[in-house]
Amino acid sequence: MSALAPERSSATRQRLPPEVRMRQILDAAQLEFAERGFAATRMDDIARRCGLSKGGLYAHFASKDEVFEALLSRSLTLPDLQDLPQLGGATSARGVAEWLVAQVEACLRQPGTVATFRLLVAESERVPHLVQQWQQQVVEPHQRQLAESLARAAAHLGCADSVLVRHPWLAMAPALHTMITQLLFGKCPQAGPGTSFTPSEASARDGYVEMLAVLLETPANAERM
Structure with a gap:
């Protein structure tokens, strides 16, 4: 020995x-x-x-x-939205929504994402200055990029003044819902190509896509009707 x-x-x-x-x-x-x-x-x-x-x-x-x-910064990376305006074959609101949800899924399947989110929730009151710094340096620039990319994609689809363009943070709602669900029930999606979903995960995914597609197509002034 x-x-x-x-x-x-x-x-x-x-x-x-x-x-x-x-x-x-x-x-x-x-x-x-x-x-x-x-x-x-x-x-x-x-x-x-x-x-x-x-x-x-x-x-x-x-x-x-x-x-x-x-x-x-490593484990709570946010989706890369550089390709959102070009989107290839995505010629509909649902196509844009599918692309957005796929980007969110890719981020959530990175090793350590959920564990770091759990750590962030547990420690946020003890290290508020670090959380604020992360928000300013990572989250806020990403939100600005998201707003700009969504506006360009929506204009291309003819729905420039939609609810999702007016409130781009709603595009990240699926990510937050998924992480909170994983924290509560302890199930983390596994990374890898061809990953299958449980019936409940597949249902949630379809719901995310449908919600984002509707928000992208709905005119912002319809909120007040």
């Missing part, structure tokens, strides 16, 4: 590509924060979990706050 110890020590000191080491650190931080809570977790705990010295960890992150911020 003792003969193996030097080999393990050598492995932990192995120089890894920065992206691999960063992934290890954030994976370790996610586990430590989930087990201990943000306040009780020390940089030493994260370093130990991923096989780094404390100095090695500080070479990547100056503080625990920076680790938490990086974890939010």
Whole structure:
């Protein structure tokens, strides 16, 4: 057993590509924060979990706050909407809605998304400055991009002043509903091509698509009728 110890020590000191080491650190931080809570977790705990010295960890992150911020940015990524105005074969409101729901599903199926969302909910009152920073640097720019992309796509479809264009945040309602459901009932969708849905998941997905399609087609002035 003792003969193996030097080999393990050598492995932990192995120089890894920065992206691999960063992934290890954030994976370790996610586990430590989930087990201990943000306040009780020390940089030493994260370093130990991923096989780094404390100095090695500080070479990547100056503080625990920076680790938490990086974890939010990595695991709570928002859909890439750059292709929304072009959409290829999507020539109807339902086609746009299908595309949006597919982007949301792709984000939710990334490893760690639901676990990080659970952490965000649990720790938001303890680290409001980090949550606010994430909102300002990630969420708000994404919302602006979403509004612009939806406006262009809707104009192309002839429904420029629709409810969804007027209130673009509604496009993210399926993501929030899905994550809250997963937090309550503990079921996380599995990543991978050709993933099948349970009947309830398929029904929810159809509901998301139908809702977004209706909101995209409904004129905004119809809200007041």
